[in-house]
Amino acid sequence: MNKHCVITGAADGIGRALALRFGAAGYGITGVDVDEARAAQTQAELQRAGAEARFIIADLGQQAGVEHAAGELAQLPLIDVLVHNAGISAVGRFGALDLARQQAVLHLNLGAPLLLSAALLRQERMGRGGSLVFLASLSCFTGYPGAASYAASKDGLAAYARSLAAARRDLHVLTVYPGPTRTAHARRYSPDNRRESRRMPPEQLANAIAHAVQRRQRLLIPGAGNQLFALLGHLAPRLTEWAMRKTVLEKV
Amino acid sequence: MNAPTILISGASDGIGLALARHYAATGARLLLLGRRPASGLGESFFTATSYCRVDLAQPYAHAIVKRFLLHQGIERLDLLIHNAGLGYYGPLEQQPAATINDMLAVNVHAPIALTHALLPLVERTHGSVVFISSIAANLPVPQYAVYGASKAALDGFARSLRVELAGRARVQVIHPGATRTAMHARSGAPLEKLGWSRFPPPERVARAIARAIASGRDETTIGLGNRMLRWAGRQLEWLGY
Numbered sequence: 001m002n003k004h005c006v007i008t009g010a011a012d013g014i015g016r017a018l019a020l021r022f023g024a025a026g027y028g029i030t031g032v033d034v035d036e037a038r039a040a041q042t043q044a045e046l047q048r049a050g051a052e053a054r055f056i057i058a059d060l061g062q063q064a065g066v067e068h069a070a071g072e073l074a075q076l077p078l079i080d081v082l083v084h085n086a087g088i089s090a091v092g093r094f095g096a097l098d099l100a101r102q103q104a105v106l107h108l109n110l111g112a113p114l115l116l117s118a119a120l121l122r123q124e125r126m127g128r129g130g131s132l133v134f135l136a137s138l139s140c141f142t143g144y145p146g147a148a149s150y151a152a153s154k155d156g157l158a159a160y161a162r163s164l165a166a167a168r169r170d171l172h173v174l175t176v177y178p179g180p181t182r183t184a185h186a187r188r189y190s191p192d193n194r195r196e197s198r199r200m201p202p203e204q205l206a207n208a209i210a211h212a213v214q215r216r217q218r219l220l221i222p223g224a225g226n227q228l229f230a231l232l233g234h235l236a237p238r239l240t241e242w243a244m245r246k247t248v249l250e251k252v
Numbered sequence: 253m254n255a256p257t258i259l260i261s262g263a264s265d266g267i268g269l270a271l272a273r274h275y276a277a278t279g280a281r282l283l284l285l286g287r288r289p290a291s292g293l294g295e296s297f298f299t300a301t302s303y304c305r306v307d308l309a310q311p312y313a314h315a316i317v318k319r320f321l322l323h324q325g326i327e328r329l330d331l332l333i334h335n336a337g338l339g340y341y342g343p344l345e346q347q348p349a350a351t352i353n354d355m356l357a358v359n360v361h362a363p364i365a366l367t368h369a370l371l372p373l374v375e376r377t378h379g380s381v382v383f384i385s386s387i388a389a390n391l392p393v394p395q396y397a398v399y400g401a402s403k404a405a406l407d408g409f410a411r412s413l414r415v416e417l418a419g420r421a422r423v424q425v426i427h428p429g430a431t432r433t434a435m436h437a438r439s440g441a442p443l444e445k446l447g448w449s450r451f452p453p454p455e456r457v458a459r460a461i462a463r464a465i466a467s468g469r470d471e472t473t474i475g476l477g478n479r480m481l482r483w484a485g486r487q488l489e490w491l492g493y
């Protein structure tokens with residue numbers, strides 16, 4: 001039987017690249033996404049590439065959506081790889097940025113993976129030694145002035161992954177800290193897209209994640225430049241905060 | 253000089269109550285948030301003009317607090333202390349969705365929403381927004397996974413907000429370690445196993461917090477042992493543990 005890989009936010013961007021990558025590696029793919037039209041496209045694309053693929057349509061930013069997804073997943077084979085990838089952002093000065101939008105960021109990026117993980121673990125839906133993958137952000141190391149609620153959601157997510165890894169030594173937990181990635185998401189939320197070509201292509205990121213899952217790595221900072229920036233953030237946080245202030249905050 | 257105006261959330265018990273006592277003794281104008289009825293609060297500084305009863309797990313709590321301040325004619329805040337919080341002890345797969353939601357609502361959403369609503373009042377005094385986090389934010393805490401995540405989220409929020417507000421208001425984060433309050437019993441933690449009776453009392457922790465706030469430092473971990481623990485936790489994090 002095929003191994004089963006579940007990816008949230010799989011219809012587009014990094015999630016889609018992950019679906020194609022794991023699909024090519026022989027996994028059966030279950031995507032979870034709110035965008036029905038894009039999900040259908042990606043599903044067809046996966047099937048054309050020879051992968052077994054299905055989508056659950058659910059808005060994970062809502063409690064009911066998480067419950068729906070967990071309920072559907074309970075009917076499917078045990079999960080070998082679960083990737084918490086769905087995420088949105090909101091960029092702007094905290095005080096000027098609509099509170100409801102910032103709360104939506106926290107619900108989807110932080111609330112949903114916590115609720116979904118708890119629900120799936122409670123129902124024992126993870127296969128033996130399965131992998132849980134959490135997409136945090138390089139901002140965990142560098143700070144993210146201009147996206148304070150987004151930074152909050154990703155710091156919280158990484159901390160959760162860390163405790164989960166300590167709690168469930170029978171499972172594999174990988175935390176990924178991607179830097180700028182060349183997706184529609186980045187284009188939408190970045191104040192400046194002139195240097196888009198410097199962002200990592202999602203296929204490259206997906207490839208790095210697939211390798212890290214295979215090697216059962218605990219931490220992945222994809223890309224040498226990102227690794228350097230993360231190290232700088234760890235050793236000299238003021239410096240990276242200043243850099244983020246220049247590149248993000250002062251342009252929003 | 254006028255007495256400072258200080259808002260404390262979670263002032264009805266534990267560390268928040270000890271902080272309220274501390275600042276009451278200095279003659280500050282206090283605004284105190286809690287969920288329990290005022291009738292259950294003994295101290296004389298809990299009055300109709302100081303105590304705002306509000307459930308911070310509700311989505312519109314920040315609007316209720318803002319209206320309360322408006323009614324009291326409060327237009328400036330020197331200190332906005334986000335202290336209300338709750339814990340949960342146990343395997344993460346056993347934590348019910350409702351308590352995950354409550355914890356995120358009170359520990360993360362409420363301080364962010366309150367800051368959003370009240371920031372102009374703090375900026376008017378070039379005051380300080382203070383977050384009571386926990387050393388659990390920087391440690392793997394298998395029995396407190398969601399709690400640790402909620403505090404780490406708060407830290408991440410504060411870190412980025414601090415850069416945004418530079419020159420207009422301070423953002424301070426305090427990391428207390430285990431403190432002898434009723435939070436642990438409410439979290440369902442095994443008190444004896446944890447050595448609860450040996451934890452420092454909230455009065456002592458509150459004094460240390462007040463000193464840390466007065467120092468103006470961005471981040472303070474309370475107590476030497478906790479400082480070492482948190483430092484170790486941060487190095488381990490970098491290694492993926």
Ligand SMILES: NC(=O)c1ccc[n+]([C@@H]2O[C@H](COP(=O)([O-])OP(=O)(O)OC[C@H]3O[C@@H](n4cnc5c(N)ncnc54)[C@H](OP(=O)(O)O)[C@@H]3O)[C@@H](O)[C@H]2O)c1
Binds near residue numbers: 268
């Ligand atoms: N105790 C520790 O070991 C420790 C260690 C590190 C950090 N901290 C942090 O320090 C802060 C205070 O903790 P504590 O030990 O003093 O806790 P505590 O004794 O349990 O007091 C918690 C306070 O928060 C309020 N609160 C809780 N849920 C609320 C809600 N839904 N709406 C409004 N208010 C609510 C409570 O109000 P009511 O009682 O009126 O409901 C109470 O005043 C928390 O943020 C905690 O995470 C504690």
